Amino acid sequence: MNDALTPVLEIRGGGVTFRDADRREFHAIEDVDLQLRRGEILGLVGESGCGKSTTARVLMGLQALSAGEILLDGAPVPARRHSLAPRVQAIFQNPAGSFNPRRSLLDSVAEPLRVWKRGNATERRERALQELERVGISPQMARRRPSEVSGGQCQRAAIARATVLRPEVLICDEPVSALDVSIQAQILELLAELRAEQGLAMLFISHDLSVVSTLCDRTAVMYAGTVVEQGDTSAATDRPRHPYTAILHDSVPVLTPAAHAGEGLRMRSVAGTVDGRAEPGCRFAGLCPLVQEDCRAARPELPAGAHSAACLHPLEA
Ligand SMILES: Nc1ncnc2c1ncn2[C@@H]1O[C@H](COP(=O)(O)OP(=O)(O)OP(=O)(O)O)[C@@H](O)[C@H]1O
Ligand code: SF4
Ligand SMILES: [Mg+2]
Structure with a gap:
C-alpha cells in the first residue's frame, strides 16, 4: 500500500512510559494517533511538558514506544529499528547546537551526503551549495561557521542539511521559537515553499497556536500526553x-x-x-x-x- 491517501508516516495508539528511580511510571505520551500525509503540514501544539518532543522523537525512530506502533507507508516499522533517516529528517529550536562549531555550514550540509554515500566529494559539495542557495544562503556565507551567522541564517542552513537527502518527512520541533518575529515569518515562508516544491509531509511543533495557524493545514492539540483535539487548522x-x-x-x-x-x-x-x-x-x-x-x-x-x-x-x- 503506497498511494496518495496512505499517510507516509503514522503513529497509532502511541505510548511512551518512563520510570523514575522508584520504578514509578510516568506516561510522557499515551494513546497518541497522528497521521502525516505528503504535501501536508500537521501542527502539533501544546504547553511545555505535554509530550510534543517525545512524539517527535518517536516519529524519528529515536524513541521506542511502550505501546502502539509506527507505520511508514502503511507498513509497521520494526520496534528495534533505530532511526528513520534518511526518509525522515528533523530541525530543532537551536540549530547552532546541532552543528559542529568548527566546521563551515557547507561542510555540515555536505556531511549527510557523505554518511549516506551519495556522489563523490565534488558532487557532494555542489549539491550542498545548491541546497544552501535554495534556502537563501549564498556560497560566500556557506563558508562561515555557525557562530559567524545569525540565528535565522543558521536555521536556514539546518533546513538545508535536513532536506539535502530529499527526505519524505520533515519533523520541525519548535524551529522558530528562538527567533525574532520578522525572522520567524521568513522561516515559516521557507517551510511552506519546501512543502509545495517537494511535496514533503511535515510535523510542525509549537507551543504557540497563532504560529501554527499561519502555516499548518491540520492541527492537533496535546494536553498532558494525549491529543485532545484535531482537525483542519481553521x-x-x-x-x-x-x-x-x-x-x-x-x-x-x-x-x-x-x-x-x-x-x-x-x-x-x-x-x-x-x-x-x-x-x-x-x-x-x-x-x-x-x-x-x-x-x-x-x-x-x-x-x-x-x-x-x-x-x-x-x-x-
Ligand atoms: N527521558 C526521559 N525520562 C523521563 N521523563 C522524560 C524523558 N523525556 C521526557 N520526559 C518527560 O516527559 C514529558 C514530556 O516531555 P517532552 O519533552 O515531550 O515535552 P514537550 O511538550 O516537548 O515540552 P517543551 O515544550 O518544554 O519542549 C515531560 O514531563 C518530561 O519531563
Ligand atoms: S468538559 Fe471536557 S475537557 Fe472539561 S473536564 Fe469535562 S471532559 Fe474534560
Ligand atoms: Mg519539546
Whole structure:
C-alpha cells in the first residue's frame, strides 16, 4: 500500500512510559494517533511538558514506544529499528547546537551526503551549495561557521542539511521559537515553499497556536500526553471544541460560566502545574471551567472524524 491517501508516516495508539528511580511510571505520551500525509503540514501544539518532543522523537525512530506502533507507508516499522533517516529528517529550536562549531555550514550540509554515500566529494559539495542557495544562503556565507551567522541564517542552513537527502518527512520541533518575529515569518515562508516544491509531509511543533495557524493545514492539540483535539487548522483554531484549546486560544472569558468569570487567564497560567495524568477521568478536569460530575469517571476518547475533541461536553462548533 503506497498511494496518495496512505499517510507516509503514522503513529497509532502511541505510548511512551518512563520510570523514575522508584520504578514509578510516568506516561510522557499515551494513546497518541497522528497521521502525516505528503504535501501536508500537521501542527502539533501544546504547553511545555505535554509530550510534543517525545512524539517527535518517536516519529524519528529515536524513541521506542511502550505501546502502539509506527507505520511508514502503511507498513509497521520494526520496534528495534533505530532511526528513520534518511526518509525522515528533523530541525530543532537551536540549530547552532546541532552543528559542529568548527566546521563551515557547507561542510555540515555536505556531511549527510557523505554518511549516506551519495556522489563523490565534488558532487557532494555542489549539491550542498545548491541546497544552501535554495534556502537563501549564498556560497560566500556557506563558508562561515555557525557562530559567524545569525540565528535565522543558521536555521536556514539546518533546513538545508535536513532536506539535502530529499527526505519524505520533515519533523520541525519548535524551529522558530528562538527567533525574532520578522525572522520567524521568513522561516515559516521557507517551510511552506519546501512543502509545495517537494511535496514533503511535515510535523510542525509549537507551543504557540497563532504560529501554527499561519502555516499548518491540520492541527492537533496535546494536553498532558494525549491529543485532545484535531482537525483542519481553521476549524481547530477558530472554532475549538475542547475547552483546553479554547483556553490556548485566549477565548476562555467568552466560554467561562458566570460563576467562574475572570478565572480563565489564571487557569491558563497554572495549567502546567496540574496535568491530571494520574487522574482516572479527564486529565483536564482539575482546570476545566466546564467540568461536570461525569468528567472524573472515565477518560474521554478522541473520536474519529474531520474535527474532533476528547471531551464529554465539547463546545458547539
Ligand atoms: N527521558 C526521559 N525520562 C523521563 N521523563 C522524560 C524523558 N523525556 C521526557 N520526559 C518527560 O516527559 C514529558 C514530556 O516531555 P517532552 O519533552 O515531550 O515535552 P514537550 O511538550 O516537548 O515540552 P517543551 O515544550 O518544554 O519542549 C515531560 O514531563 C518530561 O519531563
Ligand atoms: S471532559 Fe469535562 S473536564 Fe474534560 S475537557 Fe471536557 S468538559 Fe472539561
Ligand atoms: Mg519539546
